[in-house]
Amino acid sequence: MQNIDEKQWKTLKQKLARSKQITSPSMGEPEKEYVLSRGVEILRLHATDFVNKRLAPADPKNDGRQTPLKGHPVFIAQHATGTSDRAKLEKFHGIKTGIELTEKEVAYIVSVILRWIQEQVGEPV
Numbered sequence: 001m002q003n004i005d006e007k008q009w010k011t012l013k014q015k016l017a018r019s020k021q022i023t024s025p026s027m028g029e030p031e032k033e034y035v036l037s038r039g040v041e042i043l044r045l046h047a048t049d050f051v052n053k054r055l056a057p058a059d060p061k062n063d064g065r066q067t068p069l070k071g072h073p074v075f076i077a078q079h080a081t082g083t084s085d086r087a088k089l090e091k092f093h094g095i096k097t098g099i100e101l102t103e104k105e106v107a108y109i110v111s112v113i114l115r116w117i118q119e120q121v122g123e124p125v
Contacts, residue, residue, distance in 0.1 A: 003111040012112070015092060016082055022092075025080050027120045031073045035121050043117065047074045047110045051083075055109065056101040060086060077113040077120075 004012070016022045027035070035043060054066045067084040068075045078084040082092030089095040093112075095105055 047113045058100045077116045081112045081116050083109050
């Protein structure tokens with residue numbers, strides 16, 4: 001897997017919009033300010049760290065409850081993009097549960113998270 005392209009992004013957004021499992025959270029002004037003040041590279045580091053620690057293991061600790069609903073723009077993005085737990089990764093992204101994530105899968109997940117954040121702030125982060 002690689003970064004998400006425009007066609008994949010539109011397809012994913014449609015799939016997420018039809019799902020009852022996915023909420024449609026949005027970022028508030030404090031989160032947007034956080035994003036704009038930190039920049040894309042810091043957010044990429046945070047997202048990569050969170051994904052590696054909370055999703056990458058084959059059997060993550062507290063799977064299904066490991067991603068907070070608030071507190072960081074990446075967490076909000078994970079809930080909005082179906083990247084908050086392994087079951088949603090399988091359902092919405094075709095990434096199998098029970099197998100440790102590859103570096104390419106982690107990079108793909110991070111690209112999805114950053115793409116959603118970019119749309120929320122209305123400009124490239």
